[in-house]
Amino acid sequence: MRARTAAFILSAVLVFYLGLCSWEGALALYDGFTGGGAAPGLLGAAVLVFGFFGGWFLVREIRFGFATERLARQLDDEGGLRQEEVDALPRSPGGRVDRAAADRLFARRKAETEADEQDWRAWYRLAVAYSAAKDNARARAAMRHAIRLHRSASA
Secondary structure (H helix, E strand, C coil): CCCCHHHHHHHEEEHHHHHHHHHHHHHHHHHHHHHHHHHHHHHHHHHHHHHHHHHHHHHHHHHHHHHHHHHHHHHEEEEECCHHHHCCCCCCCCCCHHHHHHHHHHHHHHHHHHCEEEECCHHHHHHHHHHHCCCCCHHHHHHHHHHHHHHHCCC
């Protein structure tokens, strides 16, 4: 199963769950207003708020995934993806990238990004290097910056 298919299936399950929870939250909120007491009303309001944030987070992550995929396709079409550098990194028997090799790749990509901080392509490749080095928080931040730069360059 491809990652995209799995993401859509899990998203559909989450949407169903959020819808069900929101419905129950609305019923509890209604019960709180019609004389059921303050506890069901507060619980219903809390469930609705959590449902809103869950839906917002899901939409945000799906948009991030589509934007990342769009940038990867464009960079690949231009011949600048350079994924072979990451693929050529030495790996452990379990498939993990060697940390020292990933750090060397990261240093090269960081220097490339510092040379031209307004190039979304450099930021994209930096995000891939962060990911290879298992620094996922910085990888996502660099990818979000690449997406912002791409949007401003396209506008």
